[in-house]
Amino acid sequence: MEIKKNLLPADKLQPKPKDENALGFGRIFADHLFAMDYEEGKGWINARIDPYGPIALDPAALVLHYGQEVFEGMKAYYGKDGGVYLFRPEANIKRMANSCARLCMPAPDKDIFLEGLMELLRTEKGWIPKAPGTSLYIRPNMIATEAALGVKVSDNYLFYIMVGPVGAYYPEGFAPTKIYVEEKYVRAAPGGLGEAKTAANYAASLFAGEKAHEEGYTQVLWLDACDKKTIEEVGTSNMFFVIDGEVTTAPLDGTILPGITRDSAITLCKHWNIPVSERKITIDEVIKAQEDGRLDEAFGSGTAAVISPVGSFTYRGQEIPVGKGETGDISRRLYDEITGIQWGERPDPFGWVTKVC
Amino acid sequence: MEIKKNLLPADKLQPKPKDENALGFGRIFADHLFAMDYEEGKGWINARIDPYGPIALDPAALVLHYGQEVFEGMKAYYGKDGGVYLFRPEANIKRMANSCARLCMPAPDKDIFLEGLMELLRTEKGWIPKAPGTSLYIRPNMIATEAALGVKVSDNYLFYIMVGPVGAYYPEGFAPTKIYVEEKYVRAAPGGLGEAKTAANYAASLFAGEKAHEEGYTQVLWLDACDKKTIEEVGTSNMFFVIDGEVTTAPLDGTILPGITRDSAITLCKHWNIPVSERKITIDEVIKAQEDGRLDEAFGSGTAAVISPVGSFTYRGQEIPVGKGETGDISRRLYDEITGIQWGERPDPFGWVTKVC
Numbered sequence: 001m002e003i004k005k006n007l008l009p010a011d012k013l014q015p016k017p018k019d020e021n022a023l024g025f026g027r028i029f030a031d032h033l034f035a036m037d038y039e040e041g042k043g044w045i046n047a048r049i050d051p052y053g054p055i056a057l058d059p060a061a062l063v064l065h066y067g068q069e070v071f072e073g074m075k076a077y078y079g080k081d082g083g084v085y086l087f088r089p090e091a092n093i094k095r096m097a098n099s100c101a102r103l104c105m106p107a108p109d110k111d112i113f114l115e116g117l118m119e120l121l122r123t124e125k126g127w128i129p130k131a132p133g134t135s136l137y138i139r140p141n142m143i144a145t146e147a148a149l150g151v152k153v154s155d156n157y158l159f160y161i162m163v164g165p166v167g168a169y170y171p172e173g174f175a176p177t178k179i180y181v182e183e184k185y186v187r188a189a190p191g192g193l194g195e196a197k198t199a200a201n202y203a204a205s206l207f208a209g210e211k212a213h214e215e216g217y218t219q220v221l222w223l224d225a226c227d228k229k230t231i232e233e234v235g236t237s238n239m240f241f242v243i244d245g246e247v248t249t250a251p252l253d254g255t256i257l258p259g260i261t262r263d264s265a266i267t268l269c270k271h272w273n274i275p276v277s278e279r280k281i282t283i284d285e286v287i288k289a290q291e292d293g294r295l296d297e298a299f300g301s302g303t304a305a306v307i308s309p310v311g312s313f314t315y316r317g318q319e320i321p322v323g324k325g326e327t328g329d330i331s332r333r334l335y336d337e338i339t340g341i342q343w344g345e346r347p348d349p350f351g352w353v354t355k356v357c
Numbered sequence: 358m359e360i361k362k363n364l365l366p367a368d369k370l371q372p373k374p375k376d377e378n379a380l381g382f383g384r385i386f387a388d389h390l391f392a393m394d395y396e397e398g399k400g401w402i403n404a405r406i407d408p409y410g411p412i413a414l415d416p417a418a419l420v421l422h423y424g425q426e427v428f429e430g431m432k433a434y435y436g437k438d439g440g441v442y443l444f445r446p447e448a449n450i451k452r453m454a455n456s457c458a459r460l461c462m463p464a465p466d467k468d469i470f471l472e473g474l475m476e477l478l479r480t481e482k483g484w485i486p487k488a489p490g491t492s493l494y495i496r497p498n499m500i501a502t503e504a505a506l507g508v509k510v511s512d513n514y515l516f517y518i519m520v521g522p523v524g525a526y527y528p529e530g531f532a533p534t535k536i537y538v539e540e541k542y543v544r545a546a547p548g549g550l551g552e553a554k555t556a557a558n559y560a561a562s563l564f565a566g567e568k569a570h571e572e573g574y575t576q577v578l579w580l581d582a583c584d585k586k587t588i589e590e591v592g593t594s595n596m597f598f599v600i601d602g603e604v605t606t607a608p609l610d611g612t613i614l615p616g617i618t619r620d621s622a623i624t625l626c627k628h629w630n631i632p633v634s635e636r637k638i639t640i641d642e643v644i645k646a647q648e649d650g651r652l653d654e655a656f657g658s659g660t661a662a663v664i665s666p667v668g669s670f671t672y673r674g675q676e677i678p679v680g681k682g683e684t685g686d687i688s689r690r691l692y693d694e695i696t697g698i699q700w701g702e703r704p705d706p707f708g709w710v711t712k713v714c
Contacts, residue, residue: 026417026506033416054413055421059390059519060383064412064500067424067556068563104563139506143421149383149496149521151559151593153567162416164506189546189582193561199424200557202508204550206425206461210510225546226583236508 001112003119004048007032012051016165020131023167025304030127030136033162034116037145038106040155047116049123052162058147062154068144069199070099073303076121076128076163076356077135079344084121084128084356087342089114091260096140098258099196104153105142113140117161121356124163133168137304169305174327174335176311177218177300179234181283182208183316187232187255189225194232194255201257209235219300221283221313224255229282237300237308238262242330243289245296247276261301265334267350274330283315290320297328307335358469360476361405364389369408373522377488380524382661387484387493390519391473394502395463397512404473406480409519415504419511425501426556427456430660433478433485433520433713434492436701441478441485441713444699446471448617453497455615456553461510462499470497474518478713481520490525494661526662531684531692533668534575534657536591538640539565540673544589544612546582551589551612558614566592576657578640578670581612586639594657594665595619599687600646602653604633618658622691624707631687640672647677654685664692 013031017023029052036047063069072092079085093114097107117138121128128136140161144154185208188194188201205220212220221239224230232250233239238259240249247269252258269276289295298310309327313320322328340346341353370388374380386409393404420426429449436442450471454464474495478485485493497518501511542565545551545558562577569577576592589607590596595616597606604626609615626633646652655667666684670677679685697703698710 027504029417029504052416055416056411056413059409059412059498059517060386060496063556064420064426065428065496065498065556065559066563067426067560069421069424069560071422102564103560104567137506139417139422141416141422147384147386149494151562151566153563160416184548186546186548189543189549191541191543191582192546192549193557198560199420199422200550200560202422203424203426203460203555203557205508206423206510207459209508210461225548 001044001047003116004046006048006050007123008051016126020129020134020165021167023129023134023165025166026137026164029162029164030124032120032123033160034120035158035160036108036112036116038157038159044109044112047112049120055158057145060147060149062144062146062148062152065149066151067199067203068103068105068154070096070103070105070142071197072096072140074138074140075135075303076138077342078128078130081344083344084125085342085344086354086356088260088264088352089117089354091263092140095197095258095260096142099198100142102193102196103198105144105157108142108159118356120161120163125357127163127165129165131168133170135166136163137166138163174309174332176309176325176327178216179219179221179310179313180212180215180217181221181223181313181315182212183223183228186225187222190255192255195252195258197257205235217314223283229284230280231283231286232256234300236304237302240265240299240301241281241286241295242297242328244294245275247274247330248281249278251278251280259301261303261306261338264338264352265301265307268334268337271349286313287315287320290322296323297331298322299328299331306338307331358401358404360473361403363405363407364480365408373483377486377491377522378524380486380491380522382523383494383521386519386521387481389477389480390517391477392515392517393465393469393473395514395516401466401469404469406477412515414502417504417506419501419503419505419509422506423508424556424560425460425462425511427453427460427462427499428554429453429497431495431497432492432660433495434699435485435487438701440701441482442699442701443711443713445617445621445709446474446711448620449497452554452615452617453499456555457499459550459553460555462501462514465499465516475713477518477520482714484520484522486522488525490527492523493520494523495520531666531689533666533682533684535573536576536578536667536670537569537572537574538578538580538670538672539569540580540585543582544579547612549612552609552615554614562592574671580640586641587637588640588643589613591657593661594659597622597656597658598638598643598652599654599685601651602632604631604687605638606635608635608637616658618660618663618695621695621709622658622664625691625694628706643670644672644677647679653680654688655679656685656688663695664688
């Protein structure tokens with residue numbers, strides 16, 4: 001498909017942020033986005049680079065009432081050699097297709113998705129920050145646009161990719177997080193939408209997240225919907241535990257997001273001959289391990305933070321400290337290796353890195 | 358709050374639908390809507406009647422990514438005396454406030470909500486259809502509009518009320534529905550969003566709903582998320598069973614929508630001294646009752662259909678017929694009474710009907 005370019009004239013472009021140490025996350029957006037439309041019977045049409053600006057939606061657009069929506073999160077960044085890189089974009093494209101299937105939505109063709117993304121990145125190369133740890137966050141989003149108030153699968157969709165510079169996640173080095181173990185509220189149940197990257201899971205997380213933030217916690221650890229014992233995931237990350245030297249994380253059984261950083265961490269552990277298992281682990285097992293001095297490390301994995309070490313869990317009013325209160329060896333090694341591969345400082349034996357330009 | 362009126366000139370108004378027997382549902386919208394904005398620190402501002410038209414949203418608007426949204430469904434209609442009426446609008450306003458609390462959203466002030474709705478109805482009185490059983494469907498909707506890609510509670514919102522004429526639900530009389538009992542997919546879990554009228558629950562229902570429609574069923578009956586045994590609700594309705602003359606429906610324990618028609622049906626049964634109980638009922642109990650010849654009736658309750666008799670349930674490949682395959686006495690009596698009260702044909706002992714003009 002040909003991509004039409006509706007570019008702003010040079011004098012209409014926004015100034016780039018001056019301070020790359022104050023970018024924050026998800027507040028600054030580049031001058032253009034990639035977009036295309038889906039119409040029942042026509043398929044994907046109108047691939048284009050458009051100026052970033054308001055989307056006009058009918059007040060009855062299905063996304064505004066029934067949440068038919070899926071998204072992705074990726075990053076582009078400057079490598080050591082001055083080239084622009086992506087990390088495992090094909091994995092995000094595949095996951096979005098899986099999310100689409102769960103939400104009864106037509107997946108964007110993978111070649112057009114990647115081509116549109118590449119074209120946008122070439123157009124907005126000037127928005128990719130250069131300070132250490134910074135990157136250009138990429139948000140592919142797809143929304144149901146048909147105007148209808150009956151609950152139905154939409155006939156029409158808008159797919160767009162927006163980008164914006166984001167700051168380093170750990171400008172002052174790793175800061176172990178405090179996690180609240182949630183027993184009352186639930187993110188996703190078996191048979192629900194937990195494995196899809198879709199609005200509903202995030203809407204379900206807001207109330208418990210607000211409560212945890214007010215009480216000084218960084219994130220909420222979700223337990224399974226039924227017994228409230230099995231560990232699922234942490235807010236925007238998958239969760240790993242290192243117990244007796246074994247790395248353990250929840251299996252992909254439908255209620256948790258199949259994280260791409262999660263997969264990268266598992267792959268690297270296997271590559272290093274570190275025992276790693278994807279199995280159900282309960283909060284009781286974690287508490288017992290801590291009591292026995294066997295809870296070496298705990299960390300989250302996700303696109304934004306890559307690896308996020310956990311300092312403590314709070315469960316039923318009791319604080320469960322992790323390891324020695326410092327970032328563990330495996331957490332550090334995974335962070336260094338994944339970011340090293342991303343930035344081209346280390347070899348890329350799995351072919352994870354894709355050069356944009 | 359003063360409501361600003363931005364009305365279209367008479368020559369810009371759409372023609373009204375000519376055939377009131379072909380209105381369908383949720384496809385035709387009146388010329389104007391009521392809207393107001395919420396800004397953190399300012400509260401609700403800019404109450405207005407605007408021409409119906411596209412809403413301009415930032416591509417990063419939180420509703421488009423994380424589903425922070427709540428809505429309601431109501432109807433306005435002509436009564437027997439030629440007046441325009443609403444049915445229990447204060448109950449919808451209260452439910453929307455409860456939905457807002459669950460989604461961390463500021464509830465619209467109830468007086469402004471009702472005033473805005475009344476002003477819109479007076480403006481669009483010409484859109485209320487007159488054919489028997491038709492009405493003006495009312496959709497209050499509230500969406501998170503802040504532009505931010507970090508998962509957060511929005512600082513800004515848009516609240517709007519849109520209206521449109523809808524057809525009679527049973528133009529040819531009651532048609533008992535075929536219901537598919539869903540064992541794999543889940544609508545809502547304890548600790549989830551089930552009792553809020555919010556996008557996430559509808560997004561979760563799409564896949565199973567599509568599958569059921571393809572196989573010829575009208576609706577999906579949801580079971581509880583954990584044991585898949587306890588009956589929750591049917592798609593867009595609450596579910597009632599009449600067993601041995603007792604009317605039973607699921608209790609409001611957090612996973613089902615607290616239906617206003619559900620409450621009206623319970624109130625009327627009590628008023629008539631028909632035994633009615635809000636308690637957990639399992640699909641096994643329904644099957645056993647049917648086998649013993651004690652399953653007299655089953656029906657859904659909701660704003661659109663009012664009362665929707667069920668002809669059969671299909672569970673694990675077996676069809677469970679209900680009663681004698683005809684609409685039961687209690688289903689019929691509730692339908693006649695509620696619609697009779699709505700249309701002003703019967704006395705209104707509970708003060709459910711509100712005159713608009």
